[in-house]
Amino acid sequence: MFYLLIILLQMKLIRQITDLNKAIHKENDLGFVPTMGGLHKGHEFLIKVSQKICKKTLVSIFVNPTQFNNKDDYKTYPRDLSKDLKILKKLKVDFVYLPTVNQIYKNKRLPRITLKKSQKILCARSRKGHFEGVLDVLNRFVKLISPKMIFMGEKDFQQYFLVKNFISQNYKIKVYPCKTIRDKNGMALSSRNILLNRTNLKTAGLIANKLLKLKFSLLKKNSLNNVNAKKSKKLIQKSKKMLINKFNIKIEYLECRNLMTLTTNTKNKPFKLFIAYYLNNVRLIDNF
Template structure:
């Protein structure tokens, strides 16, 4: 496993692999089995897998959230070494963003709802860093988790607009036995708090079991009240799975999306409900 920290070494490592298909797994570290499922998928589909570890400050709307983001680089590298990853890229902010040539792409309102409405500038930061990574690494495949489904839709637009040779691959959400979606932020919760947080998935499943096109608003309200019983919710919304519109027709595929806080730790999740 090669570990590189600068662009010169990155370019050297990639230059040797010019005839291989490259799979890219962008992470912010604090790796868990959800990340590793993306790594495993990349290793299945690609000849050469690159994992980045970079906590990207431009996608945080809250400075406290950025400063409190969990860091465990030694553990991350030990886990990736066991997987025999080909290349780990751990860039520094200044050198990485010196490579930036900003792009403006039409997002068709995808960045104005849900996380986009509650975390101003978040997706702009995500697009900025991925635009840099995609240009540097030039992967054929990039892997993203279903837990961040809105992000997947937006990154897919970036690829279709600017990187037509990159296939964006959505991988299923990995969950604990309790149903809680795996997240680096879970490490900031105590075992008891994680048990409470599993009720998020229970609420999503309640929504799925009781879904009816004629009672969407009513169901959203009921689920929001359920969240209030154990957490501090920001939203619970049912949206079209393709364009995230809340104007839903009976032939549409839908998802329920949730963001809520438990002991000031912000958690998100979503579930296909029909």
Template sequence: MQTVDRIEALRMLLKPWRRADLKIAFVPTMGNLHAGHLRLVEAARRHADKVVVSIFVNPTQFGPTEDFASYPRTEADDSAKLSEVGADLLFLPGVAEIYPRASLTTISVAGLSTIHCGASRPGHFDGVALVVCKLLNMVQPDLLLLGEKDFQQLTLIRRMVADLNLPVAIQGVATERDDDGLALSSRNGYLTAPQRASAPELYRCLRAAGDAIQRGERDFAGIEAAQSLRLTQAGFVVDYFTICRAADLAPATSGDMDLVILAAAKLGNTRLIDNLVCRSNG
């Protein structure tokens, strides 16, 4: 696996692949890689000739009170893992390479950037959209692979790519979970041992809500309230627990069939997110 930290060097390595008409897949990450990230790379290997992975902790998606400075940076370990799963090229830029000057351009996906996690983290998704757009312009891949754990992010990037006519296909990859159901996340490492024992309750509540919907229950507000209370009783501080239309993440109505349940809650100082896609039989 080759590693570069400059855009010019990245583009020079990509040129012969394009001349050879090789299909290029891209997996953007912020590092501190776990098995979920590696599943993305393995999926990329199955669907493309060459796989590019980026590691960049993006400052524009962190709020002023969030953990940008303390976010784990484990580049040497990450590089070894990526090499083992067959990544071809690692792009490892610094902040000055991605943002050589203050950016006057912003990208905001109206209706998606400011709801759910966007309401709790103002500006977060604008920062995500901007850096993903920049990285796509740098790599110019045929295929972009993203995890489904952050379903709102995946939905937002799909819409941005469609609206801007970016020539890349997007493939979502299923959430990787521990044996107890907790979605893998770099932030799980912040949990204390007692918090880690409680954390799987988030997924259990999502499944309970999904089971209720599939049984034909249509009182979505009641389901949301019941599972939010259950989380609170388990020690979580609930940000939201919301049943949405899968297509646009708007609040679901009784006539909607394809749904996603989105949840975010804190255990101590650690914010966990998860989701469950389900289909109503009502």
């Protein structure tokens, strides 16, 4: 309790919308980093980029229930507010917003957000309502905060892609992408990593390195002609079977997508390799 009081004296901790309005109504160069807590080095990188570009930075911690298609996933999502606040204090964040569910969803009159059929790919295909929930909550945050820029990580590339398009169509706000921060073993940092044991973490690192090698192989085969495109698909299927058998994981998807459009048209185009898989019943995503 005493430590929490010290934190409050050094950064603005905001719980009420009225206090939020008072704190930021004059800020016209505000960077916004939306999080669900469980902060790690990836979040720290986002915050540091915001602090470098914008005059002030606001970080939100809100585990949004509407983006979870699995109730158990929502209940077990890593939460450690005391630890998160220590990290934010060390980073000298200007504002930390901790809203309740009732505050965020008090206004139920906002237009319902739906994805187009072409957008229901990758995570959107299996996590029904997930990105609709993400876009809806960010829409609500933007209306409350009116930031100049929003900072998001490329580890959740599909999320960044959808948010960037939605925000650019509705607001004069830039969504700034930040590179994926990885552990020494190569795995992408994620709040869910805390749910993995030491063996799982080692396995995730090995999987990440296998996927990176696959990406290099695909770069060599991609683009020249249709024969190479077929070879790339076969290579992905072969790699998928290998990963499943070698590491005893369940793969939800493993596929290449156009970097600019997220379509499957990757011929002569920059692309990313996307994966979602379950390791010890923990769902992990990554892209290369």
